[in-house]
Amino acid sequence: MNIAYASSERQALAAADERITPPPEIKDRLDLRAFDLLCLTVACVLAAHIAHLPPWLAAALSGLLLLRWLQRRTQRGQIPRLARIALVVALPVAIVTTYGSPFGRTPGSALAVGLLVLKLLESERARDARMAVGFCCFVLMSALLFTQSLPMTLLVALALLPGFACLRALQPDAQPRRYARAFAPGAWLLLAAMPLALLGFVFVPRLATPLWGAPGADNARTGVSDHMAPGDLADLLIDDSVAMRVGFDGTPPPKAERYFRGVVLWYFDGRAWVPGVAGIRNGTPQPLHAHGPVVGYDVTLEPTKRHWLFALDMPLDAGGGATLDADRTLRRDKPVDNTITYHVDSALQYVLAPELDPRLHRAALEIPQGYDPRAQALAESWRKRYGSDDAAIVRAALDLFRDGGFAYNLAAPPLGRDSIDDFLFGTKQGYCEHYAGAFTFLMRAAGVPARVVAGYHGGFWNDYAHYLLVRQSDAHAWSEVWLRGRGWVRVDPTAVVRRVISAGGGAIGSGSGDEAGNWLTGLRDRLDIVNRLWDRGVVGFNALRQSELLAPFGIPHLEWGQLAIALATGIVVILGIGMLAALRRPSVRPRDALEAAQLRLQAKLARHGCARAAHEGPRDFFARCMLALPHSRVELNALAEAYMSLRYGHSAPPAEPVRNYSRAVRAFRIRGVVK
Amino acid sequence: MTLFNAAHALRWTAWLERAERRLPALTRLRQPEPLPVELHRRRIYILPTASGVGFGVLLAVMLVGALNYQNNAALLLTCLLGATVINSMLSAFRALHGLRITRIQAGHACAGEPLALQLEFDAGGRARHALCLDLDDATHAFSLDTRGGETTLAMPTERRGWNRVPRMRISSTLPFGLFRAWSWITPDHEALVYPRTLAGPPPPSDQDDGVQRTHGDEDYAQLREYHFGDPLKRVAWKASARHDRLLIRELDSAAHDAPQRFDWAMLHGLDRETRISRLAGWVREAHAAGRAWTLVLPDARVLGPEADNAHYHRCMTALALLP
Numbered sequence: 001m002n003i004a005y006a007s008s009e010r011q012a013l014a015a016a017d018e019r020i021t022p023p024p025e026i027k028d029r030l031d032l033r034a035f036d037l038l039c040l041t042v043a044c045v046l047a048a049h050i051a052h053l054p055p056w057l058a059a060a061l062s063g064l065l066l067l068r069w070l071q072r073r074t075q076r077g078q079i080p081r082l083a084r085i086a087l088v089v090a091l092p093v094a095i096v097t098t099y100g101s102p103f104g105r106t107p108g109s110a111l112a113v114g115l116l117v118l119k120l121l122e123s124e125r126a127r128d129a130r131m132a133v134g135f136c137c138f139v140l141m142s143a144l145l146f147t148q149s150l151p152m153t154l155l156v157a158l159a160l161l162p163g164f165a166c167l168r169a170l171q172p173d174a175q176p177r178r179y180a181r182a183f184a185p186g187a188w189l190l191l192a193a194m195p196l197a198l199l200g201f202v203f204v205p206r207l208a209t210p211l212w213g214a215p216g217a218d219n220a221r222t223g224v225s226d227h228m229a230p231g232d233l234a235d236l237l238i239d240d241s242v243a244m245r246v247g248f249d250g251t252p253p254p255k256a257e258r259y260f261r262g263v264v265l266w267y268f269d270g271r272a273w274v275p276g277v278a279g280i281r282n283g284t285p286q287p288l289h290a291h292g293p294v295v296g297y298d299v300t301l302e303p304t305k306r307h308w309l310f311a312l313d314m315p316l317d318a319g320g321g322a323t324l325d326a327d328r329t330l331r332r333d334k335p336v337d338n339t340i341t342y343h344v345d346s347a348l349q350y351v352l353a354p355e356l357d358p359r360l361h362r363a364a365l366e367i368p369q370g371y372d373p374r375a376q377a378l379a380e381s382w383r384k385r386y387g388s389d390d391a392a393i394v395r396a397a398l399d400l401f402r403d404g405g406f407a408y409n410l411a412a413p414p415l416g417r418d419s420i421d422d423f424l425f426g427t428k429q430g431y432c433e434h435y436a437g438a439f440t441f442l443m444r445a446a447g448v449p450a451r452v453v454a455g456y457h458g459g460f461w462n463d464y465a466h467y468l469l470v471r472q473s474d475a476h477a478w479s480e481v482w483l484r485g486r487g488w489v490r491v492d493p494t495a496v497v498r499r500v501i502s503a504g505g506g507a508i509g510s511g512s513g514d515e516a517g518n519w520l521t522g523l524r525d526r527l528d529i530v531n532r533l534w535d536r537g538v539v540g541f542n543a544l545r546q547s548e549l550l551a552p553f554g555i556p557h558l559e560w561g562q563l564a565i566a567l568a569t570g571i572v573v574i575l576g577i578g579m580l581a582a583l584r585r586p587s588v589r590p591r592d593a594l595e596a597a598q599l600r601l602q603a604k605l606a607r608h609g610c611a612r613a614a615h616e617g618p619r620d621f622f623a624r625c626m627l628a629l630p631h632s633r634v635e636l637n638a639l640a641e642a643y644m645s646l647r648y649g650h651s652a653p654p655a656e657p658v659r660n661y662s663r664a665v666r667a668f669r670i671r672g673v674v675k
Numbered sequence: 676m677t678l679f680n681a682a683h684a685l686r687w688t689a690w691l692e693r694a695e696r697r698l699p700a701l702t703r704l705r706q707p708e709p710l711p712v713e714l715h716r717r718r719i720y721i722l723p724t725a726s727g728v729g730f731g732v733l734l735a736v737m738l739v740g741a742l743n744y745q746n747n748a749a750l751l752l753t754c755l756l757g758a759t760v761i762n763s764m765l766s767a768f769r770a771l772h773g774l775r776i777t778r779i780q781a782g783h784a785c786a787g788e789p790l791a792l793q794l795e796f797d798a799g800g801r802a803r804h805a806l807c808l809d810l811d812d813a814t815h816a817f818s819l820d821t822r823g824g825e826t827t828l829a830m831p832t833e834r835r836g837w838n839r840v841p842r843m844r845i846s847s848t849l850p851f852g853l854f855r856a857w858s859w860i861t862p863d864h865e866a867l868v869y870p871r872t873l874a875g876p877p878p879p880s881d882q883d884d885g886v887q888r889t890h891g892d893e894d895y896a897q898l899r900e901y902h903f904g905d906p907l908k909r910v911a912w913k914a915s916a917r918h919d920r921l922l923i924r925e926l927d928s929a930a931h932d933a934p935q936r937f938d939w940a941m942l943h944g945l946d947r948e949t950r951i952s953r954l955a956g957w958v959r960e961a962h963a964a965g966r967a968w969t970l971v972l973p974d975a976r977v978l979g980p981e982a983d984n985a986h987y988h989r990c991m992t993a994l995a996l997l998p
Contacts, residue, residue, distance in 0.1 A: 130726045130852065134733050137756060141737050141749045148748035156752055164759070167851035171805040172816035185850045186759075189766060193758035200754035201747070210743045338745060538747050575761070582765040583716060585773055585799060 028126050030170075032073070037166035037182065038129050039069045041136050042120055044159035048143040048152070049113045052106055054098055061117045068121055079121040087118055105145055112139045126170045133163045148339075150534040161186050196574045203567035205560050206543040223304045224454050224475050226263045229272035230415050230423070233433045237410055239472035242302055243456060244310060245532045247467040249296035253312065255458065257348050259478065259490060260310040260470065262455035264327040266363050268444075270371040271419055273437055273452045276363065283326040286488075287354070288314060290347030300341045300536050307335055310455055312346040313490060319343045326360075327451070328352065339540045352488040356449060364449030364482060367441060372420040375438070379445030390448045390483050394491060397442050401435060402496040404428065409501035429501060432494040436477040439493040449482035453490075465529040594646055594653045597662040601639065605629075608670050618643060631671045639664060707839065707863035711777045711797070714845070714858045719771050721764055727853035730760060760853055767856040770806070770847035773799035777823075779840060781830070781866030783988065785955065789829035790866055792840065798823040809844040835870040835951070835995045869991040872956035873949065876905045876923060898922040903949070934967040934980035955994050962987040973997065 030038075042065060050058050064087075068079065091114040092102055099107035116139055119132050140156045164186025223243055225232060244260075252258075266276030275281055294316065301309060301320075309322050309330035318324040320342025322332035330344070356364075367376070379393075386392035400406075409429040415422040420438045423430055436452050443450035457476035459468040478492040547558045555562070602612050602621075610625045622640035626633045642661050646653045723731065734757050741749035775797040782791030794808070796819050803819040808828055817826040832838060846857035898914055901921035911922045937957045942950040954970065961968040962982075969979035970990045978990050 127726075131729070134726075134730055138733055138737060141741065141752050144746055144749040144752060145744060148746060153748045153751065156748075157755060160756065160759075164851060167853075168849075170852055171849060172807060173805045173818060185766075189759050189762040189850065190755065193755055193762050196758035196761060197751065197754040200757065201751050204738070204742070204750065204754070207742045207745070210745065211739070212743060538751060541747055542745065578762065578765050582769045583772065 030124055030126055030129050033182070034126070034129055034166055034169035035072055035123070036069070037162050037169055038120065038123065038132055039065060040162040041133060041159070041166055042116055044155075044162055045116060045136050045139050045143075046113060048140055048156055048159060049109055052146055053110055053113065057094070057098075057110055057114065061114060064117050065120065068117075084118065084121055087121070091115065091118065105142075109139070109142045109145070112142060129166060129170060133166055136163050148539045150531055153534075153538075157190075160190065164189070192578075196571065196578075199570040199574060200567070201538075202541075202546070202549065203563050203570060205563045205567075206546050208543045223302075223306065223472060224262045224310075224456065226265065226275050226306075226308075226454070227272055228265055228274075228433050228437065228452065228454060228477060230412065230419055230430070230434055230437070232272075233431065233475055233477065234410060234412075236472050236475045237431065241472050242528070242531065243470045243472050243474065244299050244301045245467050245469055245528075245535070246300075246312075246459070247298045249298075250293075252461060252466075252468060253295055253348055255461075257313075258458055258468065259313045259453075259476070259492075260456040261313055261315075261329055261453050262310045263308050263453075264325075264329055264480075265452040265454060266327075267366070268368060268437070268441065270368040270417075273440075281325050281327060281329075285324045285328055286326055286352055286357075286360075288316065288328065288347065289351040289354070290314075290316065290349070291351070292347070292349035294345050294347050296343065296345045298341055298343050300339060300532065300540060301336055302535070303338055304336045307331055307333070309336070309342060311344045312348075314347055314350045314352055316345045316347055338542070339535050340542075341536060341540050341545075351486065353482070354485065354487045356482050361449055361482075364451055365444050365447065367444045372418045372441065374418075374421045375424055375441060376445040378424070379442045382442075383446045390481070393443070393446045393448055394481055394483075394489075397439055398491070398493060398496050400424075401439070401493050402498060405499075406430075406435075406497050407499035407501045408494070408497045411501075432477045435493040435497065436479050439491065440479045443479070443481050451480050451488075453478055453480055457492075460525040460528075462526060462529060464526065465532065467529075467532060469525055469528050469532070592653065592658075593655075593662060594643075594658045597658070597665045598643060600662075601665045601668065604665075604668065604670065618647070629670055632668075635668055639668065707861045709863045710779060711775045712860055712862060713775045714771045714773065716768075716772060719768055719856055719858045721768055721854050721856045724848060724852060724855050727760075727855075730853050734760065760851075763849075763851045764854045766850050767847055767854040769801075770803060770849040771845065771856050771858055773801070774803060774806075774819075774845070775799060775823075776845075776860060776862065779862055779864045781840070781864070782827075783867070783869060783991070784832055785869040785959070785991075786832050786835045786871040788832060790832050790868060791827050792830045792866065793825055793827045795825045796823045803847075805847060805849050807846045807848075809846065811841060830866065832866075832868045835868050837865040837996075838868050840864045840866055867992060867995055869995045870948075870951045870955040870997075872959050873952040874902065874956055874960075876902060876909070898924065934969055935961055936969045936971065936980075937961075938971040939973045940971065951994055951997055955991060958987065958990045958994070970994075 043062075046058070046061055046065065053061075071079070092111060095107050095111050095114070096102055099110075101107060102111055112135075116132065116135055119128070119135065123129055123132055137160065140159055143156055144153060146152075161183050165182040168185050169182055224236070246260075263275060264281070265273035266281070267274050295312060297312065299310060299320075309318075309320055309332065311318075311328075311330050314328055315324065315330060318330045320330070320332065320340055321334075322330040322342070325331050353360075382393045382396045386396065405428050407429045408431055410431055412430040412434060413427040415427065420441050423434050423438055424442075440450040440452050454475075454477045456470045456474045457478070458474045459470035461468050476492075476494070478490060478494070480488045480490050482488050546563070548556070549558055551557075558566075598618075605625055606612070608629065610621075610628050612621045616624070618640070622636060622643075626636045626640075629636065639661075642657070642664065646657055646661060734753060737749070737753040737756070741747075741753050776794055777797050778795035780793040780795070782793065784790035792810075796803075798819045798821055800821055802821050806817055806819065808815045808817070808826070810828055811831050813829065813831075815826065815828040819826075830840065840862050842859055842861045844857050844859055846855055848855045898911055899922065901910065901915075901923050905923050909924050911924045914922045935957070937954050939950060939954065942953055945953065958968065958970060962984075965982060967980045967982035968986075968990075969977060970993070971977050972993060976993070978993060979986055
């Protein structure tokens with residue numbers, strides 16, 4: 001046996017002997033870096049939930065988080081067990097006393113966030129941190145049950161990054177990484193996950209009906225109500241949130257025509273207008289004769305929790321699973337709990353119900369007994385003056401609003417029992433619901449059938465994305481009068497009012513819209529494109545839209561099984577690409593331009609069966625190539641000479657000859673290969 | 676019963692061997708392979724870790740929840756999370772793929788002590804972080820930069836002589852600890868393990884016998900514990916009786932500057948392995964003390980006298996390789 005080692009080898013081995021250190025254990029103890037990142041993750045979760053946590057809980061949890069972080073910085077170890085137990089008991093008790101029950105979305109998420117922070121108090125090991133990060137992901141998702149808006153979703157997705165960084169920091173790395181670097185792996189993987197995530201999102205089969213009771217969105221704006229009493233709309237008219245977005249198939253209707261009817265109010269009880277008995281509303285739609293162009297459009301309606309949808313005057317049909325009511329309003333069985341999109345066709349010029357059913361005729365003339373005597377007297381005087389000319393009575397009422405000293409005022413003075421008398425002869429200030437209500441009352445008192453319509457009017461036309469943005473502040477109420485031979489005619493008494501005292505958000509007459517706002521609201525309205533895309537593309541992507549996904553490719557309705565096959569195929573394709581990417585080796589990076597040219601030459605020669613072996617020096621390689629490719633002998637010889645002198649004749653090859661060499665390599669063609 | 680078990684085990688082994696022939700990727704049974712060993716796709720395995728399984732369950736819950744509540748933003752988040760987790764699986768694979776073990780260098784250790792095993796890697800042009808090497812229940816974590824590098828881990832040793840480097844598992848749970856990618860390596864490499872050393876009495880020297888010591892039994896500093904193999908004539912009986920254990924009169928060996936002689940023949944009456952261990956112990960002590968020594972092997976080969984490292988390794992190698 002050979003026992004005579006070379007002395008250098010022996011020294012190396014002796015050195016290896018000394019280098020041996022006790023193997024560093026897989027760290028189970030949470031180090032400070034990972035703990036910091038865990039705290040950051042929990043803080044992000046807290047931030048995502050802060051909007052709907054009770055203030056005391058938000059403050060307590062933030063304080064606890066901060067204290068724990070400071071404590072762990074100065075001393076290792078858990079919070080004393082007794083304190084932890086006390087907190088774990090106190091949290092559910094406090095939540096139950098606040099909400100009355102630990103179940104439901106708000107108390108449930110408050111409990112989850114609280115438990116997460118409490119978990120942090122005892123997290124001392126890597127295992128704890130892993131569990132906490134998983135829990136963080138779950139609690140982050142629950143924040144989306146409250147709002148599905150784009151900013152919230154982005155916040156939640158970004159909040160995954162510290163979680164990933166924390167998991168990464170738990171890996172047994174010898175050298176600590178910089179904080180910025182700690183986020184990089186997670187960020188890259190998240191970015192690379194986009195295609196697969198989108199595929200999953202599009203093709204994961206949706207449930208048509210929930211497995212268990214799903215809470216509706218109680219964040220829905222109530223929007224236009226079916227109860228209109230003086231002052232009811234005031235809150236709505238200063239609400240800037242989005243009510244709906246409308247994309248037109250062709251050119252949008254002119255501004256003055258953008259009346260979206262929601263609900264028709266038939267019955268007046270002396271104070272409030274309400275829809276009235278169902279027998280009047282329901283039934284076959286009143287006949288409609290369209291004149292002029294028909295406008296088709298898509299409405300993306302934000303959740304309202306109401307049963308009715310909005311359509312441009314005057315809808316020809318109903319969309320979105322709704323039916324057309326007798327008074328041509330759109331009504332559906334289920335309230336609008338989620339963002340929905342539906343398509344409607346409307347006629348802008350029309351004759352609605354040229355013949356009026358006697359029952360409707362009666363209902364459209366009904367006024368409560370013993371209210372507003374002065375208004376009734378005024379209406380009767382108009383009837384006497386104009387005889388049977390209903391249109392002249394309408395004009396007289398509009399003249400009154402135009403020239404009678406009326407003013408538009410969102411902060412309308414309060415009205416007494418005879419609210420219409422008080423308004424017409426007293427305050428003379430109000431907004432759409434005052435005008436529409438008083439006008440309709442006057443018409444009915446004068447014997448002209450009339451009704452109130454509530455809906456939206458105006459909106460902001462986005463010129464870049466070609467859609468109409470309708471906000472809650474565009475809520476509006478107007479009247480419809482029935483004139484013999486012309487049917488129901490829309491009259492907007494608010495539009496004739498000249499004086500403006502306080503306009504608020506804007507539904508003043510026809511003049512709601514873009515030029516009224518300052519540049520900031522203009523900018524905001526323009527940036528709404530993103531929200532619209534989000535709402536239509538992501539939030540509104542339901543089972544129905546999913547089943548119509550491949551309609552342009554000739555599959556009108558995707559079944560569950562087809563979706564699953566599409567999903568599986570997509571996953572296989574994307575994972576295949578991912579695996580190819582994972583299998584890719586970093587290519588050999590040339591040291592300099594000369595080596596790059598040489599590698600190109602070698603690749604060229606390798607294609608003709610002359611691959612350079614690992615042990616071959618350039619001289620041997622070139623010699624072998626010249627033997628193998630005798631027709632290119634001369635060129636190869638020149639290249640070999642040039643390469644040798646460049647590589648070995650200089651410490652750093654000069655730039656110009658290297659460029660020449662590179663050019664020669666590019667020009668080099670292998671000739672006359674006999675295969 | 677035992678017979679049945681044995682037959683069973685035999686059948687199992689046969690089955691495994693057949694499987695190994697059919698599927699050479701079953702590296703547990705892989706024959707030792709020469710270096711360099713490259714980790715390629717056919718020998719890298721991936722399975723979710725315990726926390727990965729837990730995370731999967733969590734994702735399933737999130738998916739059902741998002742679908743049930745018809746919450747598309749939550750569904751998008753779940754899909755994003757799921758896709759990232761799948762990406763992390765590929766990432767774990769990438770952490771090992773293309774890694775090459777180019778060289779293994781074994782240090783020296785006596786049997787029973789950990790042996791330093793130095794592995795050299797070619798990282799394949801990528802920096803490799805958080806790699807783990809499992810060898811015999813111990814885990815060793817290390818990182819490599821783009822050029823590669825080396826790491827040293829401790830290999831437990833049992834017996835002297837040439838020991839095959841045991842099967843090792845190189846693994847990574849990058850980046851999130853949800854998946855473990857691993858590969859078994861059975862390098863065709865042997866490490867020389869020196870004999871177990873027995874700390875024992877100094878070798879009997881010629882000057883020792885019959886020389887009167889100047890100090891008596893009362894000099895406790897010169898007493899030490901009895902070790903197996905100590906000559907009975909040097910037991911300090913009186914002191915031993917006082918202390919209830921056998922004590923040995925220690926010789927003043929510092930006085931010896933002359934090369935010591937460790938002769939196989941001196942250690943008669945002991946079994947072979949104990950003799951080797953005792954010789955190895957002496958050699959080690961002498962080397963540690965920086966003294967010169969001569970080793971005489973059973974085949975009467977004489978090594979030394981010398982005092983340097985090379986001599987030490989030569990002696991230990993010779994002892995390790997004694998039949």
